[in-house]
Amino acid sequence: MTTIKTKKFTDRLFENAQPIWEKSHMHPFVQEIGKGTLSEDKFIYYMKQDYVYLVDYSKLFAVGVQKSLDLKMMQNFSKTLNDTIHFEMDLHRSFAAEFGISHEELEATEPTPTNLAYTRYMLNVAQNGSLVELVSCLLPCAWDYWEIGKLLRAQYGDQMASNKYAKWIETYDSEEFAAGAKWLIELMDQLTEGKPERELAQIEKHFQMTSKYEYLFWEMNYSKEEWPI
Ligand SMILES: Cc1ncc(CO)c(N)n1
Numbered sequence: 190m191t192t193i194k195t196k197k198f199t200d201r202l203f204e205n206a207q208p209i210w211e212k213s214h215m216h217p218f219v220q221e222i223g224k225g226t227l228s229e230d231k232f233i234y235y236m237k238q239d240y241v242y243l244v245d246y247s248k249l250f251a252v253g254v255q256k257s258l259d260l261k262m263m264q265n266f267s268k269t270l271n272d273t274i275h276f277e278m279d280l281h282r283s284f285a286a287e288f289g290i291s292h293e294e295l296e297a298t299e300p301t302p303t304n305l306a307y308t309r310y311m312l313n314v315a316q317n318g319s320l321v322e323l324v325s326c327l328l329p330c331a332w333d334y335w336e337i338g339k340l341l342r343a344q345y346g347d348q349m350a351s352n353k354y355a356k357w358i359e360t361y362d363s364e365e366f367a368a369g370a371k372w373l374i375e376l377m378d379q380l381t382e383g384k385p386e387r388e389l390a391q392i393e394k395h396f397q398m399t400s401k402y403e404y405l406f407w408e409m410n411y412s413k414e415e416w417p418i
Contacts, residue, residue, distance in 0.1 A: 198381045198389065199374050202328075202396050209400040210333055214340055216407040223341035225352030232354065233288050235410040237298040240281045242406075244296075245308035247273045249327055252315040256323065262376070269369045280360045302416065303409040307402040314395055321380040321388075325395040328373050333403055335370040338362030 213219060218235070221227035250270035257263040285295050300308065311326040338361030342349075349355045360366060381389060408414075 197378050199377050202377070202393060203332075205393065206329065206397060206400045209397065209404055210336065213333060213400075213404045213407055214337060216404070216411070218407045218411040219337055219341070222354045222357055223345040223352075225345075225348065225354055227354065229288065231410060231413060232284070233290065234413050236281050236284050236288075237290070237295055238301060238304050238406075238410065240278065240285075240295045241298045241300050242304055242308060243273060243278055243281070245312060246327075246330065249311055249315045249323060253320070253323060253327070256320040258320070265372055265376075269372070272365060272369055276365055277360065280356060283356070299416075301409055301414045303402070303405050303414055307399070307406065310402065311399065318395075321377070321384075321392055322395055324373060324377050324380060325392040326399050328377055329396055329400040329403055331366075331370040331373050333400065334361045335367055338366065 218227065218231065222232075247270050250266050250273065253266035254263050254270070257266055281295065282292060285292070314326050315323045338358055341358045342362045345352065345358075349358065352358070381392065384392075
């Protein structure tokens with residue numbers, strides 16, 4: 190007897206996003222983190238922008254708590270919120286300390302046009318859309334960072350001892366970070382089960398859009414985008 194494995198909705202999301210994700214994976218900013226050759230000024234710029242990004246990103250999990258369908262889901266959203274503001278942002282705080290940047294300076298960072306557009310897009314969907322639409326915005330951030338963590342470990346794992354950004358790779362390749370990404374993938378499949386194509390297409394639109402913003406974020410860091418006025 191042969192069993193037919195039905196394709197999950199997240200398999201479709203993953204496959205269709207590959208052209209965008211691959212552009213992120215090949216981006217010089219990502220590759221130079223992997224090699225440890227990225228200039229410190231670019232990395233510091235990124236840590237500061239990412240810190241204020243994560244403040245808003247965390248709020249999406251808080252909206253998830255509010256929109257949860259049951260207590261288990263609430264626990265998962267609040268755990269991921271907690272992991273983001275403590276575990277993940279500790280990475281930024283420890284790199285900042287290494288580079289002589291205070292917590293106050295980190296928090297006072299003015300988001301750039303790209304950063305602001307990205308977080309406003311997600312917050313708008315979170316506040317005006319459904320739970321599954323919110324998850325479609327959260328997912329590429331968590332999933333592709335996990336992919337990048339695994340990829341850089343596979344590509345440059347043998348050079349980690351001399352890489353000053355090793356802690357970054359270790360964070361996104363960690364069990365803790367993977368657990369959050371895996372939970373969001375499962376949640377997406379659970380919430381989309383039996384949904385009509387019209388709704389799936391809307392969800393995929395958010396997934397693709399936030400994937401594109403992920404790419405733009407790498408680009409923004411590499412060019413150290415600033416407000417022109
Ligand atoms: C821009 C961006 N996307 C995703 C993550 C992973 O949480 C992050 N730290 N920053």
